[in-house]
Amino acid sequence: MDLEEAKLQFIQAWGKLGSEWGINRTMAQVHALLLITPEPISTEEIMEQLSISRGNANMTIRDLINWGLVEKQLKPGERKEYFYADKNTWNIARQVARERRKRELEPVIKVLNELTKVDGDSKDPAYKTFHKTVKDINKLAANVDKLFVTVLNAEESWFWGSIFKIFK
Amino acid sequence: MDLEEAKLQFIQAWGKLGSEWGINRTMAQVHALLLITPEPISTEEIMEQLSISRGNANMTIRDLINWGLVEKQLKPGERKEYFYADKNTWNIARQVARERRKRELEPVIKVLNELTKVDGDSKDPAYKTFHKTVKDINKLAANVDKLFVTVLNAEESWFWGSIFKIFK
DNA sequence: TTAAACTTTCAGTAATTATTGAAAATATAT
DNA sequence: ATATATTTTCAATAATTACTGAAAGTTTAA
Structure with a gap:
């Protein structure tokens, strides 16, 4: 396999994984392209390489910039904008964790907290099951959330080192 | 808020979270309904409660059964099938981790492994960046995979206990 | 067997989500 | 000011994904 084919495969694989985990496929593909491109590139180049429209x-x-995964670079004397992706995988993981926590996990935890408080007849199986399930899921979600926060604040080698010291 | 409204909210919230993380919304909603229902219920009841068609x-x-999250129950003397969800949240987390690992993580790791082997001119920045990125992501993915396997094999209290002993 | 009770399938349709492309907006240079 | 280069927006459209409902299939009982 040559480099060009390998690049395409990487972009495809990353796009597929993204879409399976709720991230827009094109967004994952653009990110993949930037990840394997040494220098900042322009919108034009992204459009060409991935055969997508200017609007898209x-x-x-913009989305990638909002996610904190890509930054704009301006070349002196040029009007055009260039884009560059941070290539540190741990930063990427952290950034994704940060955004998804904020956008998706936190809202659901908020709802679960409210639902935990709903009162009912403790003799009623429907109420008992509801209450227990919500409480348990809330607890699990809170733990996952804590794990996310840990990832956010940790250094990569320290994190995995600590994890696999216990879970060998 | 009364129990009925709370149930609806729970089903909504779970469905939304599911769809944000790449799980069909209806599937997440049916799962949510079964999670808060003490006794096994029939297809009819699910159709009614969620206003969905028989086919859906x-x-x-079937999908939920394939994911190992729901089981079929037969009542003696009855022809109809009833469905029941395991309510142990740790089992649920494990089951989801197991399936997504198998369906989505493993395939991408396989591709990344192949791409790591692609050879090229080590003077070429395009090749250098590609190779390094793929290698790094591969490593991260392998670690995430290992973490999944750990979850799969661990007991809940032991797992969280060990995690938060380090990351306090 | 036949019929009744129930489950499964899947072509057609609906709903959702993503993309295009051209017009409007913005920025810079002359 | 005007022209030019570039970015942004968003209504229209396309592509994808999910859902329906009725027909076909299956199982059990009489």
Whole structure:
């Protein structure tokens, strides 16, 4: 396999994984492209390489910037904007964890907290089951949330080192 | 808020979270309904409670069974099938981890392993960046995979206990 | 067997989500 | 000011994904 084919496969694989985990496929693909591109590139180049429209490229790049995964670079004397992705995988993981926690996990935990408080007849199996399930899921979600926070604040080698010291 | 409203909210919240993380919304909702229902219920009841068609209910239930989250129960002397969800949240987490690992993580790790082997000119920045990125992501993915396996084999209290002993 | 009770399938349709492309907006240079 | 380069927006459209409902299939009982 040559480099060009390998690049395409990487972009495809990353896009597929993204879409399976609720991230827009194009967004994952643009990110993948930037990850394997040494220098900042322009919207034009992204459009060409992935065969997507200007509108799509523009919106996707904005999203990636909002996710903190890509940054804009301006070349002196040039009007055009160039884009560059942080290539440190631990930063990427952290950034994704941070955003998904904020956007998706926190809201659901908030709802679960409210639902935990709902009162009812403790003799009623329907109430008992509801209450226990919500409480248990809430607890699990809170633990996952804590784990996310830990990831956010940890250094990569320290994190995995500590994890696999116990779970060998 | 009364119990009925709380149930609806729970089903909604769980469905939303599911869809944000790449799980069919209806599947997450049926699962949520079964999670808060003390006794096994029939397809009819699921159809009614969630206002979905028989076909949708049937396919969704099969999926949940394939994911190992729901089991079929037969009542003696009755022809109808009833469905029941395991309510142990740790089992649920484990089961989801097991399936997603198998369906989504393993395939991508396989591709990444192949791409790591692609050879090229070590003077070429395009190749260097590609190779390093793929290698790094591969390593991260392998660690996430290992973490999944650990979850799969661990007891809940032991797992969280060990985690938060280090990451206090 | 036949019929009744129930489950499964899947072509057609609906709903959702993603993308295009051209017009509007913005920024810079002359 | 005007022209030019570039980015942004968003209504229209396309692509994808999910759902329905009725027909076909299966199982059990009489």
